[in-house]
Amino acid sequence: xxREANYGGINWVTAGFxxxxxxxxxxxxxxxxxxxxxxxxVLWILAINFGIGVCYHRLLTHRGFQTPKWVEYCLTVCATLxxxxxxxxxxxxxxxxxxxxxxxxxxxxxxxxxxxAHIGWMVLGKSMHAKTTSLARYVPDLSRxxxxxxMSKYHWLTLVTCGVVLFGLGSWIDxxxxxxxxxxxxxxxxRTTLGLHATWLVNSATHLWGSRRFExxxxxxxxxxxxxxxxxxxxxxxHHAHPVSARHGLAWYEVDPNFWIIWMLSKLGLAxxxxxxxxxxxxxxPAGTAH
Numbered sequence: 001x002x003r004e005a006n007y008g009g010i011n012w013v014t015a016g017f018x019x020x021x022x023x024x025x026x027x028x029x030x031x032x033x034x035x036x037x038x039x040x041x042v043l044w045i046l047a048i049n050f051g052i053g054v055c056y057h058r059l060l061t062h063r064g065f066q067t068p069k070w071v072e073y074c075l076t077v078c079a080t081l082x083x084x085x086x087x088x089x090x091x092x093x094x095x096x097x098x099x100x101x102x103x104x105x106x107x108x109x110x111x112x113x114x115x116x117a118h119i120g121w122m123v124l125g126k127s128m129h130a131k132t133t134s135l136a137r138y139v140p141d142l143s144r145x146x147x148x149x150x151m152s153k154y155h156w157l158t159l160v161t162c163g164v165v166l167f168g169l170g171s172w173i174d175x176x177x178x179x180x181x182x183x184x185x186x187x188x189x190x191r192t193t194l195g196l197h198a199t200w201l202v203n204s205a206t207h208l209w210g211s212r213r214f215e216x217x218x219x220x221x222x223x224x225x226x227x228x229x230x231x232x233x234x235x236x237x238x239h240h241a242h243p244v245s246a247r248h249g250l251a252w253y254e255v256d257p258n259f260w261i262i263w264m265l266s267k268l269g270l271a272x273x274x275x276x277x278x279x280x281x282x283x284x285x286p287a288g289t290a291h
Contacts, residue, residue, distance in 0.1 A: 015123040018196075021083070024189025028182070035173060036186035039166065043081060043187055048195045049231040051079030052090075053258035057233065060142065061091045064246030065262055065274040073147050077158055083192045084199060086152030092138035097203075098243055101218035108203040110219070118197075118204035163188045198229045206236035213250075213279070214241035222254070232256030242277035250279040 028036075055075035058064045067075070076087055084090055093107050100106040110117040116124070136143040143149065163184050170183025201223075210221030220240035227234030227248075232255065235248040242250075249256030265271035 009124065011123055017083075018119070018123060021189050021193045021196075024185050025193035028185035028190035031182040031185060033182070036170075036183055039169070039183065039187045040191040043162070043191050044195060046078045047081035047191075048198060049258055049261060050075055051077075052082050052084060052195075052199055053231045053233055054261050055079045056084070056087060056090045057094065058246050058258065058262065060087055060148075061094045062244050062246075064244050065266075065271050067265065067271050071265070071270050076148065076151055080151060080155040080158045081162060081192075082195050082199070083156075083159055084196065086155035087148045088135050088139050088142050088152040091142060092135040095138050098240070101216075101220065101240060102207060103218070110204055110207045114204050114208060117207065118200045121203075159188065159192070198226075199233075201226050202230060202233050202236060206234055210234075210237070212237050214238070216240045224254075227255065231258040231261075233258065238277070238279075244275045245277035246274050247276045250277060 055072070056079045059067065059072065059075065079090070080086065097106055097108065102109045102111055108117045108121040113120065142152075166183045166187040167177075167180035169180070171177050171180035173179055174182070206221050206223045206226050207219045208221070210223035210226075212221055214237055216237060218240055220237045222237045223234040225234065226236070232248045233239075235250070235254050235256065238250050238254070239245070239248045246262050247256055247259040248254075249259065262271055262274060266274060
């Protein structure tokens with residue numbers, strides 16, 4: 001999945017959607033209201049925190065904890081609101097990233113350029129969102145699950161449904177159809193665009209800038225500002241050292257809201273077997289190195 005194998009020129013479908021969402025995001029800035037901001041914030045938490053960080057990343061990719069299937073499926077629906085593809089695509093790409101991190105075969109390493117790592121791999125790479133059969137070898141667990149297969153095929157449906165609901169909500173609040181359009185601009189276009197860049201910064205920025213607590217076999221780094229906007233995903237060097245750990249912030253000052261969500265689920269009896277790495281200053285070796 002590296003650049004040499006995946007480069008295919010401009011992917012006009014992906015580039016078109018990303019471009020359209022950026023245009024809508026800019027338009028949203030001209031129609032601010034507190035109600036639209038509140039709706040966008042709630043959807044951000046559902047999509048980026050509950051969905052991408054907790055579900056796609058820490059649950060489905062690394063199995064850092066377990067939940068009942070109905071909870072896993074609800075979290076997956078939340079993740080599809082981020083417009084980052086279905087579970088099979090997202091998890092497969094991320095597992096390959098860990099397997100070849102910053103080496104040949106990494107789908108989005110900054111060694112191929114910061115632009116490629118951030119967005120180029122999406123708009124210049126071959127689209128694999130619908131190639132569930134080709135990706136099955138990386139995600140045999142998800143490929144056997146009919147729900148995840150279905151969601152991978154129709155991942156766009158939840159965001160479309162969200163847009164319809166927001167249009168109705170905005171029209172009702174403002175007593176006009178234009179109010180619905182403005183709500184969609186904030187709750188779908190602006191929120192989704194910012195969420196995409198937040199996630200992409202984990203691919204690019206946290207392999208370029210920040211501190212390294214562990215001497216991992218890649219260039220992963222801890223970035224406090226990426227952690228702040230992603231709910232803890234920016235503690236990337238910690239994560240690459242202990243990928244199965246459901247907690248990424250290992251020090252008291254490393255805020256990790258996504259882990260707090262998992263902790264909350266455990267208190268409600270909805271999460272168990274939570275894997276937690278503990279940083280040992282006397283033996284600060286990452287997972288996978290010789291002891």
